[in-house]
Amino acid sequence: MPLRPWSRDAVPVATGSEASAFDRAAVERGVPERSLMESAGRAAADLAMRLAPEGPVIVVTGAGHNGGDGVVAARTLAARGRSVRIVAVGARPDPDPLLHGWVVPVRRVDDPADWPADAIPGSAALVIDALLGTGLRGEPRPLQAAAIRAMVAAAEAGVPVLALDVPSGVVADTGACPGPSVRASATLCFGWPKLGALLEPGRARAGRVVAAEIGFPPSDDAFGACLLTPAWAARVRPRRDPVTHKNRVGAVTVVGGGEGMAGAVILAARAALRSGAGFVRIVSDAANREVAQTTLPDAPFVPLDSLDAVDDAIARSGAVVFGPGLGTGEGRETLVERVLAHDRPAVIDADALNLLAEGRPFDVESLIAPRAPRLLTPHPGEMARLLGVSVAEVEADRPDAARRLVARSGATVVLKGTPSLVASAGRPLGLSSLASSDLAVAGMGDVLAGSAGAFLAQGAPACDAAGLALLYGARAAHLTGLGAGLAASDVPEALPRALGEDAAPHTDLPFPWLTLDLDAPR
Ligand SMILES: NC(=O)C1=CN([C@@H]2O[C@H](COP(=O)(O)OP(=O)(O)OC[C@H]3O[C@@H](n4cnc5c(N)ncnc54)[C@H](OP(=O)(O)O)[C@@H]3O)[C@@H](O)[C@H]2O)[C@@H](O)CC1
Ligand SMILES: [K+]
Incomplete structure (x- = not known):
């Protein structure tokens, strides 16, 4: 391929x-x-x-x-x-x-x-x-x-x-x-x-x-x-020093998964490991302990109501992935406050975004000038809630919606869709070149968040981490060869193959003037 x-x-x-x-x-x-x-x-x-x-x-x-x-x-x-x-x-x-x-x-x-x-x-x-x-x-x-x-x-x-x-x-x-x-x-x-x-x-x-x-x-x-x-991704992606250890190559804490939503945190945690994180911890509802530890024994488990243990897990991590499957039930505000009080690079996704959209306990404006990079990863529905507009208004001008959320939050923003966009203050808007309808499947957002968290923890700036997660996730999906039969859980397993590719991108156009050859959308 x-x-x-x-x-x-x-x-x-x-x-x-x-x-x-x-x-x-x-x-x-x-x-x-x-x-x-x-x-x-x-x-x-x-x-x-x-x-x-x-x-x-x-x-x-x-x-x-x-x-x-x-x-x-x-x-x-x-x-x-x-x-x-x-x-x-x-x-x-x-x-x-x-x-x-x-x-x-x-x-x-x-x-x-x-x-x-x-x-x-x-x-x-x-x-x-x-x-x-x-x-x-x-x-x-x-x-x-x-x-x-x-x-x-x-x-x-x-x-x-x-x-x-x-x-x-x-x-x-x-x-x-x-x-x-x-x-x-x-x-x-x-x-x-x-x-x-x-x-x-x-x-x-x-x-x-x-x-x-x-x-x-x-x-x-x-x-x-x-x-x-892909050539951009190959240039900017973090690489491990030959001499290193697990805590130096990127430790990630994934916080999410309310009761019965273990799948979202497991997908994100697995994607983080497969994107090169050296250590991944899962913080989730205590009811998810057994399934999380059976499915992903590599990731130590911390129940999310043990707030001191949550603090400790985050303090030991290079990045936090916050939100997959979290739920927006009562009491989640405390967790938002606790998690975002840390000066750790953070991917804020899914229900963590929905909580901020409801101002629980604060809204995205309070993220401005954080001590660490923040990456918000809304789909158009979450983007509409965060901006207080309709989904149709978001879709009518997606670059503008992404830039508006950057202005309001001071964060880097990924607006998912075809193509997914990466917006960040003072940087050109990044467009993913690997959009595909195959990626329209539940759980891909969790994979993206986990992968972006791994790149953040390995030292990539938020806008690079976002672009890398988009490109390598899409490439991994392509490498599975599953087309429209793709499930999000297939993608983390293919990420190492995508990251390991060092073949030069291919074109059959022999022209010296060529600067881009991009396939028709699938
Ligand atoms: N300049 C350069 O250095 C280089 C430019 N380059 C090339 O030039 C292109 C831009 O050229 P451009 O600016 O002449 O515009 P262009 O796209 O040909 O359209 C103008 C014509 O469209 C017409 N028109 C407008 N609206 C209309 C409507 N609603 N319905 C109907 N007609 C309408 C308008 O008519 P008017 O309204 O003026 O009567 C006018 O006749 C650019 O895309 C690239 O290909 C390259 O060669 C590289 C160097
Ligand atoms: K034309």
């Missing part, structure tokens, strides 16, 4: 607005716009030849620079001997100077009510969507909407569609689709992947996401997000 996605490290991700501002700044610095467009269009032609090694190519162009990229791609394909035709939607110069004198047949379409049925024939080997890029404002107008519908029909008839920069109709800032949008089998992003191609619903429209270096200056801190990839 080849390690994917391919990249050399974390990949900067630009919103459409950031990309446009960066384009302008680059041009002001003397980077010729034509050279950027030339590199973009030639990279598009390279990828097009790979996706459709033979047969006719239709390039649907718009009036802006996205269309210009498409014209360069069409010219390059023609110069390489391919059969290519342009469908020009809206105004373009005639003849187009970007064609450098090459004669490429152009079909001009100006009337949305009269879209020619044969403009995109079913016999095409590939459609290149160069209609709308980062310049889309609002819902596509009727002419562009007709072109998008024609490209959707072609895709439904089995013609692959390569979208340039972003599938037309998808808002590059957010992934929203205010009207019709192209269904691409692959999207080639120029410079950097666009956030809109990585967030739903845009992600589902983009297919495989490939990014190309096209001659931009370095982006440094220009963008607010980045894609966390």
Whole structure:
């Protein structure tokens, strides 16, 4: 199972607005716009030849620079001997100077009510969507909407569609689709992947996401997000010193599991051990002692009503995982107060979050300026309770919800979903590159919390611990080969294999300009 996605490290991700501002700044610095467009269009032609090694190519162009990229791609394909035709939607110069004198047949379409049925024939080997890029404002107008519908029909008839920069109709800032949008089998992003191609619903429209270096200056801190990839994880993950002992490599205390909820703490504790923690303690309801100790004899057990023993366990730990299966019944406030009084890095999950959402005994604002890193790991329902909004409001702008909780709590936040997001003050928003519907199963949150606790205890900063837990958990799930039959309890056992992989990420794209090759969502 080849390690994917391919990249050399974390990949900067630009919103459409950031990309446009960066384009302008680059041009002001003397980077010729034509050279950027030339590199973009030639990279598009390279990828097009790979996706459709033979047969006719239709390039649907718009009036802006996205269309210009498409014209360069069409010219390059023609110069390489391919059969290519342009469908020009809206105004373009005639003849187009970007064609450098090459004669490429152009079909001009100006009337949305009269879209020619044969403009995109079913016999095409590939459609290149160069209609709308980062310049889309609002819902596509009727002419562009007709072109998008024609490209959707072609895709439904089995013609692959390569979208340039972003599938037309998808808002590059957010992934929203205010009207019709192209269904691409692959999207080639120029410079950097666009956030809109990585967030739903845009992600589902983009297919495989490939990014190309096209001659931009370095982006440094220009963008607010980045894609966390396997190569990034391999670089930042903690490694053991050859000479060490169990308390030096990360001790974790998992606090959770009300009566009858032993499974959640056991999953978290097992994930912590399998993520490299040297010592894991379980603090749980006394009724769970037998099952916990039988199932996971490696982890000493402390009953959660023995508060002094709880204090002692936490004081001996490098990190706490607080909340899995905890329950929100009477008396839990005391435990919250006691656990969070320690200056230990902590993952705050599940019912510990629900208690904070109810202000029992305090709310997330009281976490501000803790003496140790805090990592909050809500799913959208918990996030909605913490912010006092509806789940629909969270889902409508997930990056904003994550950033708001960071501002309110001072903590690092993982907002689970597809993709899961990692938000932390002063750091770009991290997007997991390994989202998969296979992970939508009960107990995965407990595994994530335990694993993140292990990375925290091994000294990783909270945002790295969060990203590592997301990526290695998802990779482990993939390595089980169980697909939609995955159970959360399968994942901890596969974590060591995921962590042990040192094979370089794989791509079958041989292009020197390649900076990212990310599979279509599963
Ligand atoms: N600049 C650079 O350095 C580089 C840029 N690059 C490329 O350029 C792209 C950005 O180019 P861009 O800014 O020209 O915008 P673009 O996406 O082509 O769209 C503008 C067109 O869309 C139209 N339009 C807008 N809203 C609409 C609607 N609702 N419904 C219908 N039409 C609508 C708008 O029409 P208008 O509203 O102005 O009449 C205009 O015609 C970027 O994604 C990348 O591919 C690369 O080559 C690298 C170098
Ligand atoms: K496009």
